[in-house]
Amino acid sequence: MAENSVDFQGVLAEIQDEIDPFFGQGKNAGYIPALSDVPGDKFGMAVHTVEGEEFLIGDAQDDFSIQSISKLFTLMQVLGFDDIDIWSRVGREPSGTAFNSLVQLEYEKGIPRNPFINAGAIVVTDILASRSADASRRIGDYYRMLSGNLSNRVDEEVALSEQDHGYRNAALANLMRSFDNIQTPIPDLLDIYFRQCALTTSCADLAKAALPLACGGYSPIAQKQVLSTRDTKRINALLLTCGLYDAVGSFAYKVGLPAKSGVGGGIVAVLPNKFSVAVWSPELDSYGNSLVGSKALELFTTKTDLSIF
Amino acid sequence: MAENSVDFQGVLAEIQDEIDPFFGQGKNAGYIPALSDVPGDKFGMAVHTVEGEEFLIGDAQDDFSIQSISKLFTLMQVLGFDDIDIWSRVGREPSGTAFNSLVQLEYEKGIPRNPFINAGAIVVTDILASRSADASRRIGDYYRMLSGNLSNRVDEEVALSEQDHGYRNAALANLMRSFDNIQTPIPDLLDIYFRQCALTTSCADLAKAALPLACGGYSPIAQKQVLSTRDTKRINALLLTCGLYDAVGSFAYKVGLPAKSGVGGGIVAVLPNKFSVAVWSPELDSYGNSLVGSKALELFTTKTDLSIF
């Protein structure tokens, strides 16, 4: 099927029908009430083409918690500065198993493997925090600029809950600090980090915010170039090799698109020069990725025959 | 630059000029004489388009040792059988650091992370060996079918040298056998495995042999479908996420093509629906990938603006 002739709305409708059997197989993130209490049968999906068309289905306009997908946008924000060498402080390689995250960080002298594992994302946030006394607001501003939706805001209840369960992230930050790879005072840094994870967004917003990755760095929403073409390609490469934790290989194998997931149940993906796509359904598989969302994206690339491979 | 208008021959000539400063920075594989003795300034490159055009430069028709690139072709060969469930015996995820290979194999009960690390490739060869008393010849036949070159043969001297240095692979095979994930008697299995790594090929042959990955599974050389479209895409996804050991992220980031390298200095890569490209230069970087070859491929995708991202 050539992309020109794809009936995206029809494909979304088919997917909504076909994913029905997959509800109830996963489980909401359970560590904070604000995530565990979301109805498990929520499902939304949004496609935004580089030509400007938008296709929505289901709960595509409902808000949910962005969680780890925020790591993609803070990385974009940092790469948008010309004068920062982020790659001396964070690597670009897959991390292997979650099991090894702490030992790798130790073995590799406090340099996280990539910006999408927690340790790496904390370094990225540390870079933003070092540049601005008001990093938390600026992170929100950047996302709102990309989504074009001023109502994307921090859910304070989620942010507080994160803090109550953030000991593991505090362990990572302290370990990196012992290797001089963190500069911001750790309680301040974690506060900013937990707040970025507590942003709320919808599939419709998320697809818009990710559009620059399909448009060579240009944001049709903000109507400006937010990344160089070169950095855009590189972020897409990083997403493909590191964007889905321990399921990165399976996801590339089944879906074949650069993507980033969050434990709020969202996943955003792009096909360069074609479209961005966001999906949301809160029940997670054993890797912490939306189970129904992953299946929906697999159906999407199978039905449209559109993937990078 | 649109691909239709790419002057591939001109690009190859530019690359040959520009890679000159990179010779002497890497080092030939040193563990067996047959590899360490190859002149370090050798350089060849071959592009084969899906339309059937071929572009060669430098030593593109010289033979070299295929080494780990053979893992790609044994995987294709196994996936060409309809009745085999390889994925219960080998994973599809990046392995993280080389450092962890044995502990991961132990922790994950003898199931290698993917078919491109040694342990995984040995399992793939075990599958072929279990199906045929004459696996070694069949592996060669399959490659010769894809390359169209009957003179691609096992270098017996290399095969013997490998055996003299194969204790680490024997350790992997025995560990997997202790978890019942190897069936062939280990000395026989390693003999077949070392022979597949000792195949000789040229860049020109290699580009032809990899063409099915750019043609939806169809081999223009053998004039037949050797893989399903689905498996073809999946192999490309695996190459991108797992094909270059510990440099998979950097390679995706810099080059942006599914690829497989070998310590003989060869690298083969594909752009689906467009072309395959092979490069050879024996000096290796610290990850065991051809240093000049990696640089040449980075120049290639930068100059042509052709990558999957």
Added chain:
Amino acid sequence: MAENSVDFQGVLAEIQDEIDPFFGQGKNAGYIPALSDVPGDKFGMAVHTVEGEEFLIGDAQDDFSIQSISKLFTLMQVLGFDDIDIWSRVGREPSGTAFNSLVQLEYEKGIPRNPFINAGAIVVTDILASRSADASRRIGDYYRMLSGNLSNRVDEEVALSEQDHGYRNAALANLMRSFDNIQTPIPDLLDIYFRQCALTTSCADLAKAALPLACGGYSPIAQKQVLSTRDTKRINALLLTCGLYDAVGSFAYKVGLPAKSGVGGGIVAVLPNKFSVAVWSPELDSYGNSLVGSKALELFTTKTDLSIF
């Protein structure tokens, strides 16, 4: 209680009464029939004092498979040679968890942590095999000299069964060979190693064989000095810190004697200048040590108030 006044026979009788509730809580080693088929309620214990008294109870004269306890005697045998520097090839530190054994061996460049983990014991056997074409017989001769019992022989059925389940040991040997820390051809080496583990012995013999460790290196049975006083103390230190795998700390904590165990259900321990003690009962705890045997030794040092601490 002063040792002079200890009624060892009475203590053994008390122990035999009190260990009754512990039968059935452990499980015989299951990987080879010759071990799994031994009746679980077997129990024997032997004490041999430095003054030459012997106290036996239960099945103290029944033969069982020496298994890993043989590692103690091959170490003694190697240290008996003056011209060997074993400590450049094997360490003297506890190994931490079994889980890490392979990764430690890799991280530490093929040097096993100590001579009582399998990898270390294989190096010790390699040293013996490098010195003699007839290492297997000499290992048996050495043990028979210490025990004074010519009927301690290799159980060929056990030796063959070991070989059928020895893939993990083959993995260790090959990994060490890749670091040049093994010299004997691996199949020959493993054959010798499996044969040493298949020696049969009784508690009575075992207590006699270990007596030199309580007598400053002198064997009252062989009537000669078999180790220097210095090496004797050092072996005792090694036993205490490394002799019981992952339970070394708990065993020192509860029993407080240098000791070595085997999956055949035997444990031998010494109190320097006082006595040796051997116990046998085939059911193992989760660490692979005799459950009833460990309990019996704990009762023994508690009742006699005799331990090194």
Added chain:
Amino acid sequence: MAENSVDFQGVLAEIQDEIDPFFGQGKNAGYIPALSDVPGDKFGMAVHTVEGEEFLIGDAQDDFSIQSISKLFTLMQVLGFDDIDIWSRVGREPSGTAFNSLVQLEYEKGIPRNPFINAGAIVVTDILASRSADASRRIGDYYRMLSGNLSNRVDEEVALSEQDHGYRNAALANLMRSFDNIQTPIPDLLDIYFRQCALTTSCADLAKAALPLACGGYSPIAQKQVLSTRDTKRINALLLTCGLYDAVGSFAYKVGLPAKSGVGGGIVAVLPNKFSVAVWSPELDSYGNSLVGSKALELFTTKTDLSIF
């Protein structure tokens, strides 16, 4: 040499002569000025017999920083309470390599391997902090009771410096907190912990404070039973198997006494029923143990022929 006839003062004098060549081979702990600035040629040693004799040499009455030796005394203090089950929260096994400390803590669900690695000592301090609002003072009181020296006090400069370099300990505490094995707010807990490590003491005091471990739990200084006989033996077993980090095996092998070291250059050891011995010299070997101190203790047990083995 029988212990009755040992000329301890003469032995100490010989040691002081013989250790001369070993100065300058190690290096003071460098991470805080208060430790790095101590003159490297300091050397003191104190022996205290169970009969009440005291032998001193060199700088035996100079104060130095107790550092990790404090872990021994907080463990004694906790075991002195009848109603605490410490062993559900901390293990009793050697930790293997330092390299693995974090991964073991993660793999073993936040339960440190033993009370003498930092993580384990932090749990012990957490137990004390949970029982008393004034834990820091009580820890000091307990030590002063054992040493009989009221001038053993916290060096506030050292305590503050520790805090500035305590990120790794904060990482450990946070990781354990994420597994619910820490109860005290982490900044408070680390403050108490760093203060206990900043106690100053002399060899003479230290030998007195450790005497209960040689006297079945009785403190001749405080003139009371501070530990049960059973717990005393068990602490000695723990010291022998876990007291010197990665050098526990070598130390047991060379010295043969239960001992605890600190990066301030102190080491304290005991021979049950005979004596306690403390040594101090600030230059450390690669394991973080006093280089001259370790050598002095090796000479001490060799010359007196007194060790537990």
